[in-house]
Amino acid sequence: MAAATAEKSTKERLLSVLDDLEVLSRELIEMLALSRNQKVPQPGEDTQILELLVQRDKEFQELMEVAQQQGKIHQEMQLLEKEVEKRDNDIQQLQKQLKEAEHILATAVYQAKEKLASIEKAKKGSVSSEEIIKYAHRISASNAVCAPLNWVPGDPRRPYPTDLEMRSGILGHMANLPSNGVNGHLPGDALAAGRLPDILTPHYPWQSSDVSAGMLPPHHGNDFNLEPPGHNKENEDDVEAMSTDSSSSSSDSD
Amino acid sequence: MAVAQANLEKETEDCSLLPLVHDIIKCMDKDSPDVNQELTKLKTKIQEAREQISNMSGIDCSPVEQQQQLATLREQVRTKNQLLQKYKGLCMFDVPKAS
Numbered sequence: 001m002a003a004a005t006a007e008k009s010t011k012e013r014l015l016s017v018l019d020d021l022e023v024l025s026r027e028l029i030e031m032l033a034l035s036r037n038q039k040v041p042q043p044g045e046d047t048q049i050l051e052l053l054v055q056r057d058k059e060f061q062e063l064m065e066v067a068q069q070q071g072k073i074h075q076e077m078q079l080l081e082k083e084v085e086k087r088d089n090d091i092q093q094l095q096k097q098l099k100e101a102e103h104i105l106a107t108a109v110y111q112a113k114e115k116l117a118s119i120e121k122a123k124k125g126s127v128s129s130e131e132i133i134k135y136a137h138r139i140s141a142s143n144a145v146c147a148p149l150n151w152v153p154g155d156p157r158r159p160y161p162t163d164l165e166m167r168s169g170i171l172g173h174m175a176n177l178p179s180n181g182v183n184g185h186l187p188g189d190a191l192a193a194g195r196l197p198d199i200l201t202p203h204y205p206w207q208s209s210d211v212s213a214g215m216l217p218p219h220h221g222n223d224f225n226l227e228p229p230g231h232n233k234e235n236e237d238d239v240e241a242m243s244t245d246s247s248s249s250s251s252d253s254d
Numbered sequence: 255m256a257v258a259q260a261n262l263e264k265e266t267e268d269c270s271l272l273p274l275v276h277d278i279i280k281c282m283d284k285d286s287p288d289v290n291q292e293l294t295k296l297k298t299k300i301q302e303a304r305e306q307i308s309n310m311s312g313i314d315c316s317p318v319e320q321q322q323q324l325a326t327l328r329e330q331v332r333t334k335n336q337l338l339q340k341y342k343g344l345c346m347f348d349v350p351k352a353s
Contacts, residue, residue: 007316014307057272067313074312080327087334
């Protein structure tokens with residue numbers, strides 16, 4: 001019902017009134033022409049039509065005034081629409097910037113959380129610095145990371161376990177390998193078998209009085225046993241013996 | 255303002271068809287041969303009025319509806335200006351300058 005009683009637009013009303021004006025003026029002219037031809041006076045019908053014509057004409061003029069006012073308002077509305085469009089663009093721009101800022105902040109927060117989790121994890125698995133230093137000392141004591149200062153070509157020492165050292169270790173004893181003496185290329189191998197007398201032992205520049213009895217190369221087969229730090233005093237003694245020339249200041253074992 | 259009012263009255267009087275109808279009736283009374291000419295003028299005037307109405311902008315709705323649309327547009331502009339001012343006036347974080 002509301003739709004049915006909706007106001008007609010000004011355009012529709014103007015066109016409707018104009019059609020009425022056209023019909024009424026035509027009726028009036030035809031009536032006057034007919035009455036003149038027939039010379040019969042009409043009983044006031046022409047007056048009625050004339051009155052309607054005047055009324056419609058007045059209505060038409062009023063509607064034209066309204067239409068002109070609406071035209072001016074329409075211009076103002078167009079300006080407002082342009083302003084609304086401009087504001088919409090500004091808001092969209094602002095929205096884009098806020099979205100970008102949110103993305104950056106979300107990334108930063110996520111990375112910060114990851115870092116905090118890493119810190120917590122590291123704290124749980126923390127290792128004493130002394131133990132790390134001892135461990136590093138043991139690794140480096142076997143001269144695997146750096147040659148000894150007094151190493152010269154011909155020195156049988158190697159950064160890896162030599163045949164002699166393997167045979168004198170636990171595996172070598174377990175295998176119970178026949179030791180013929182000269183398996184390696186070094187005369188020192190014969191010493192390990194205990195075959196050569198002392199007088200025939202080769203003397204090397206690196207040998208010092210601190211080397212253990214029997215003039216054997218220092219036995220550090222156990223040094224490669226990566227056991228938990230700080231619990232094997234024997235290994236620590238070996239480490240101490242080997243690291244006399246080390247420049248690192250190792251801490252006391254106990 | 256008085257000039258604009260006078261122009262408006264002239265324009266409204268120009269769109270009246272009564273003078274032309276009066277001229278036609280006068281010619282008919284005088285049995286003047288200009289009756290057909292006056293009739294043609296009336297027809298032309300009516301046709302021009304129809305074309306003028308079709309070309310006029312802003313009359314596709316009633317005055318009441320137009321006022322509502324105008325109020326809506328003004329409200330939109332006001333609201334959006336307010337929104338932009340609000341976000342532009344938000345306190346910004348104090349970012350320490352990198353030394």
